[in-house]
Amino acid sequence: MDLLALADFNLVARYGGFGKAARATGRPKATLSRRVTELEAALDLRLFERGARDLKLTEEGRALHERTAALLTELDETAAAIASGAEKPRGRLRISAPLLLSQTAMGKIAAGFALKYPDVRLEITTEDRAVDMIEEAYDLVIRVNPDPDEALVGRVFLRDRLVVVASPELVRPAGDHPVPGVVRGAGIRQTWKVTTSKGAWKIGIEPILALSSLIMVRDAVRAGVGAARLPISLVSHDLADGTLLHWGDIDGSEIALWALYPSRRLLSARVSAFLDFLKQAFPNGTPDELAAYIDR
Template sequence: MDLNALDDFQLVAAHGGFGRASRASGRSKATLSRRVTELEEALGVRLVERGARSLQLTEAGQQLLARTEGPMYEVADAIAAVREGVATPRGNLRIAAPSLFGQLALGTLVARFRTLYPDVEIEVVADDRRVNLVEEQFDIAIRIDPDPDTALVGRCFARDRLVLAAPPLLAPPSGDLDEVVPVPAVVMPSYREGDIWTLRDRAPRLLPRPVLRLSSLLMVRDAIVAGAGVGLVPQSIIGGQLQRGELVSWGTRGGDVALWVLHTSRRLQSPKVRAFVEFLCDQYPDKAFLASV
């Protein structure tokens, strides 16, 4: 059954005729008449008796009006509520994010977002695993230098870079690009023996001699501050230590990395997703370098 035709039937019945219903609704008499006729044909029964000046409901028409008038009001209310929800961010927002970004900034960010949009409930899963947004029912994923994915769209909101950080008492080695100088290093478990660190615009090349293997970049940073050796860490987690002179930079390695906020589609994007994407990008204007917030 066409609910629009049913709605037009109720409109005509409420006003007692096609003319009065047309004047009240702004819809043409011909359209209202056609819709009621289509409803009658779909049901296989006459609903109205059309007179020259008046209209009378048949017994079937009276029965249909009595049984559907209340539910149609409920449907209209439900549609209005959904449309209001489309304009207002609300509901559950599930976010997947890398562990470091979650620890560094996301707790503060989502708290700020909730202040702006109190009807949104947020769940954050900080995990370095690549999640499937659809199968695992995530609304948003934050990823570092993501691979192209035709199923996802999004925006780059910030940048970061790897810095070779050292305690200030450890002097940087000198030499040319042909040299390889060993240095005491704090590394992650993924470090492979014999890997050489080449810095941008700096010489010589460095051969790490691991003194500590730590599974967290925050632990690596703290060990470097304590004087254990040098280490490659994101600029985002050592900004304060560099400013206070607790660490010094020997240079950077590789290019900048980009942080992206991704979701499944721009088409009919939900208000909560759209609002969070805009909010996150506003926190890092001009794709500023990531820092704790």
């Protein structure tokens, strides 16, 4: 495949037309048109639907653009780095991170990374959903206990666990009597299986608050409303100060935070740099290291 023709095709796809691409890049419109025509002939595919006034990608053209645009950008960046004599991280780095990590630590981590690598344009979006890395053009995603995905590879950089905590004023349950609870998500009656140094027991929970953020849940528990399940990193300061009490660990609640990237792409210098920066931020990957980022 002709890489020059592929690069011109991506220019036209990015700008939405031959004229627009020519004006934005200074390339002759006729040259762009000829190269795209040659690429279509070589692939035996129609990449654009050419109307009287507009130009639209075909389904095949859209797939080719999505899968090759980032690769060509990486090739350009690699060539520039080699020409400058060093593989220095540079360019745009888009990351998707979960809500709680973003609220507690990612601001400080992003600031430190930006100071160390000023040539990288770091963009971090916060969402707990499973994003499509290719479709949405992310370079790296951070996810909690992700499902296996053959298209992605990565590494665990942090571990945590869920614990049940409550205000000292809240009386621990006796027998099957439920206690008021603060939950994330649907506010339905539930039972929590808890392990302590004295053994395992079950806590019946009658939700009186259902909140969408773990930060909100923590703040409500601090106010003495009820018991809650929370990551120990989020409440470690409260447990140390005695403002919250540890009722036990939730069975099977191990939390692993993964940094994931597409396995079919070469790992760019900027992604490698961010992975190394995460390792420096959490050298042992323990809840205490995350707790150090959390304001009291």
